[in-house]
Amino acid sequence: MSKGDVIISVDKIVKRWGSFTALNEVSVSFKEGEVVCIIGPSGSGKSTLLRTINRLEEHDAGRIVVDGIELDNDMKHIDAVRAEVGMVFQSFNLFTHMTVLDNITLAPQRVRKWKRERAEKTARELLERVGLAAHAHKYPSQLSGGQQQRVAIARALAMQPKVMLFDEPTSALDPEMVNEVLLVMRDLAKSGMTMLVVTHEMGFAREVADRVIFFDGGRIVEEGDPAQFFSRPTHPRAQAFLSQIKHAG
Amino acid sequence: MISRLKDRDSLVLVGSVLGLGVLLWLMSAPLAMLPAPVGPAAEQFSAGALMTIQLTLVSGIAGLVLGVLAALGKLSHLPPLRWLADFYVWVIRGTPLLLQILFVYFALPEISPKLQLNEFWTAVIALSMNVGAYNAEAIRAGINAVPTGQVEAARSLGLSKFYTFLDVTLPQAVRISLPPLASNLIALLKDSSLAYAIGVVELSMVSSRVQAASFQPFPVFLTVAAVYLALTTTFTQFAGALERKLAVGKR
Numbered sequence A: 001m002s003k004g005d006v007i008i009s010v011d012k013i014v015k016r017w018g019s020f021t022a023l024n025e026v027s028v029s030f031k032e033g034e035v036v037c038i039i040g041p042s043g044s045g046k047s048t049l050l051r052t053i054n055r056l057e058e059h060d061a062g063r064i065v066v067d068g069i070e071l072d073n074d075m076k077h078i079d080a081v082r083a084e085v086g087m088v089f090q091s092f093n094l095f096t097h098m099t100v101l102d103n104i105t106l107a108p109q110r111v112r113k114w115k116r117e118r119a120e121k122t123a124r125e126l127l128e129r130v131g132l133a134a135h136a137h138k139y140p141s142q143l144s145g146g147q148q149q150r151v152a153i154a155r156a157l158a159m160q161p162k163v164m165l166f167d168e169p170t171s172a173l174d175p176e177m178v179n180e181v182l183l184v185m186r187d188l189a190k191s192g193m194t195m196l197v198v199t200h201e202m203g204f205a206r207e208v209a210d211r212v213i214f215f216d217g218g219r220i221v222e223e224g225d226p227a228q229f230f231s232r233p234t235h236p237r238a239q240a241f242l243s244q245i246k247h248a249g
Numbered sequence B: 001m002i003s004r005l006k007d008r009d010s011l012v013l014v015g016s017v018l019g020l021g022v023l024l025w026l027m028s029a030p031l032a033m034l035p036a037p038v039g040p041a042a043e044q045f046s047a048g049a050l051m052t053i054q055l056t057l058v059s060g061i062a063g064l065v066l067g068v069l070a071a072l073g074k075l076s077h078l079p080p081l082r083w084l085a086d087f088y089v090w091v092i093r094g095t096p097l098l099l100q101i102l103f104v105y106f107a108l109p110e111i112s113p114k115l116q117l118n119e120f121w122t123a124v125i126a127l128s129m130n131v132g133a134y135n136a137e138a139i140r141a142g143i144n145a146v147p148t149g150q151v152e153a154a155r156s157l158g159l160s161k162f163y164t165f166l167d168v169t170l171p172q173a174v175r176i177s178l179p180p181l182a183s184n185l186i187a188l189l190k191d192s193s194l195a196y197a198i199g200v201v202e203l204s205m206v207s208s209r210v211q212a213a214s215f216q217p218f219p220v221f222l223t224v225a226a227v228y229l230a231l232t233t234t235f236t237q238f239a240g241a242l243e244r245k246l247a248v249g250k251r
């Protein structure tokens, strides 16, 4: 697969909870190396889209194909997709009973069947990359939120994923820690990683994203180049949302 | 590792295991120095204590496995497994342990003669079934207390359900469940005395035999109570130290 090829294709997916429709025939595709920011009001289905892409939620209709593998009920397909797709959560979700190093080395050893030394070597390189080389033997509770989120990013990268999903990675952080996480994400984007980022950090989206997707009511209502989207949004909901954010910020 | 063993909790852990061993192997010596009726029966007391510990440890371990299985059953998405686990816990917790022991001993062989076990294994089966039902509740609560976000993180890394449970859920659930599991184990140690009903020569059986032969209940029962207290105290110390040791990393 070369840069620019479609790596994730989402075709008319529907996700319902009871009579509530969280995703309403959403179709979108993502290309290798692309950084896409997903924005929109709370409850509009942004997290649900990310979560269906690695099957933390099962879609009720439509098709999702990741790196040529269709997400269906075949557990092998699901595991294969999950191994290629890393996810970073708003609440970090580090394994609290494990050291930073063990958090990062667990999946490569269990899933990729790497030897401990190899997994540790990779983990230490990644910790270096996210600026936490000195913290390998600490437990998550001994780290700040920003540090925990950087560990979570390193943990996901340790699986050498082809795609990284970020679900509001800085929303749970104190303001002074937001930048250290965004910095790591910027570096990652520069390195060519395919990234889907749900975020309220408009500065980041404007600067780093190749494309912005705006969600409202379980649908994508606007999609485009960030410069154009932020200066001249066309959909009234997007206009209202952006002006609200500006006033709040 | 060496430096780790220096902290107080590790000392208590190692100390209580050694203490239990020493207690069991050397108990008869100090007891033998006591006047009749205890002194002459020292060997019997120590053999009884050994049997009590064997019953407790073997049933305790089997009960832990049963507890994990029943807890998983209770949390299963498959209704039949849930019903089975609920039924098991309901029956065991709703009937007396003595009845359960007698049932395994007398009633099971009626179903099939192959189910006729010796007294020790009969007691082990009944005791582990019993403690397993109580453990199930404790473990289920522990599993529920592990944040779902961590399970999702593990799954999103590609870990199978099995490894997610083994590496992420279980270690944290055990830590959370440890205090109730420890009190279940201590209850088990005391409840193992009911095995005397089917003729297992454990500590309580010994005391009643020695008492019956000597007609001196006071010193006999006092001795046995002291031995039970020594055993339960060792267990409590061990559990407390283990709990503090495992608390590492927990905020």
Ligand SMILES: Nc1ncnc2c1ncn2[C@@H]1O[C@H](COP(=O)(O)OP(=O)(O)O)[C@@H](O)[C@H]1O
Residues within 6 Å of the ligand: A017, A022, A040, A041, A042, A043, A044, A045, A046, A047, A048, A049
């Ligand atoms: N497990 C669930 N059960 C029921 N409703 C849910 C569940 N998860 C999300 N929802 C609903 O789906 C909608 C979309 O949620 P979400 O994708 O998390 O929104 P966003 O990330 O854009 O804020 C919300 O209205 C939310 O309440």
Ligand SMILES: [Mg+2]
Residues within 6 Å of the ligand: A043, A046, A047, A048, A167, A168
């Ligand atoms: Mg969300």
